[in-house]
Amino acid sequence: MTFARPDHSIDPDTLPRMPAWVTSARAETFEDVAFLSGAALNHLHLVLEHTEVPQALLRDRLALRAAETCVAFSGRPERAGELRDAVHLLRPGDLPGPAGETCLAWRRAVERTVSVKALGRALPTLEPGRIVTWLDAAKGAPVTRAATVLDAVLTEAPRAEVPALILADAVLAQALGWDPLVPLLAAGLKRADLRKHGDDLRLASHRALISSAIEAVRQAADLARRAAHLKAVAPKLRAKGAGDAVEMFLTRDAVVPSSLPLPDRAARRLCDRLVELGAVQELTGRDTFRLYGV
Template sequence: MTFARPDPLSALGTPSRIPSWASSVRAETFEDVAFFSGAALSHLHFVLEREEVPRALLRDRLALRAAEACVAFSGRPERAAELRDAIHLLRPGDLPGPAGETCLEWRRAAERPLSVKALARALPGIEPGQIAIWLDAGRGAPVTRAAMVLEAVQSDAPRAPALVLADAALAQALGWAHVVPLLAAGLKRADLRKQGDDLRLACHRALLTSAVEALRLAADLTRRAAHLEAVTPKLRAKAAGAAVEMLLTRDAVAPAALPLPDRAARRLCDRLVDLGAVRELTGRDTFRLYGV
């Protein structure tokens, strides 16, 4: 007797939907907000353990959202489209600019397994010893630890590294192998001026919002990744498998980055768009970027 392989969409459907009482009820007290954010993080933890979830792709897309928030906090105008261009269309010797560098910091922090060494590589200019000291500043429950690290770093470092390290502290406390960018996209600029219990409350609120959005994104990317894997056997290019693997792990890919000659890479991307497996992200006729 043979059994059909479970549909990853239906398998992911239930845990990806946070209970309505945790996402629709307006929490007023600190205890309620902390309870609801814990429920959202618990659901996200469960989803991140699922093999069918394209976790590297999810982290990379969340990193883009975090970078967009941090760039906005600094008063710069760049948004997701400009950030993608800044990092994916760089030529050898070009500099990404301040906004692009923020985006690169988030991507580097999320792509490697979490460690002080990896964070130092992601945040050039900050000594590993200083990173270790900041991460040790957090004590208590996961969100409390993240808030304490955020408060400690902000007095000495720019906001983007502070939020990267706060998410790193959260991941450490939750036992996650990688940084999952969550806090920046949920916080407001005014929240970054808060301290103590006020900052902890803001972090709980931010994580409730961001975790729910991350769950929705995980479900969407899982569906899209499953479709991309399903159409891969239809591709004739010799390096199509390697190209698909890149698309399954990165928010966006330029054809020139694929392990194919330029014309073959562009044809492959157009073929995948025709198959509904990837999207062209820029809306341009040239200098295009593609993503799941």
């Protein structure tokens, strides 16, 4: 699969949109579905190459979506809000719980270049040798490689949905030249798809990547606009350390004021000011223990 190179000078508001023939097509045959998934991934690749897209922020937000899906697969009730709380309000010595662990695994998976060491950091309960064995199962074209790894992991460990999906996204990213990985498969697959094998799983993976790539492109465009606005209002911020705080907002799905490089009161004032300027939003709707994000 060969990807075209984009024009990096493009304005955030004119990032290329996913072609209508990809978003509206109703493919039935395996060949047609595979063609559409390739087109969707190609377009996502073009969008990811634009410097206007806040890459780390997009990956962190997609990681949250993947974690939410995996938590739902396990039958737990936590959704995005609870997952954010579990990760960002964690105090030293506290345990994040099963849902929080899932969210942390995905966030760690998107933080660093894909490697056995980085994947081991995201999945600390797995031995490096086991990760290598599963990654080595990848053969063929990019989506086939991802589906093969997914199949291999779930055949050996049927309840290991999180490692299976992270490793599948990792080999997909390696095949497409993306680094770090972009969480895509989890959000597009159904729980029943994870019980499929062979060609059935490959077909489900192609379908999943069409829908996930479309959503990732939409989010990339939205975050590019929001990031551009945040950068535009940054010069209005007078607080010492405001520049570093802005960089944190540009790389993280959610930020707790106490994590900003400012005194507590100044951090809260900065967050309130950014909300007034329309540059960030308060994510919880609470009066206390608030979280903010672009």
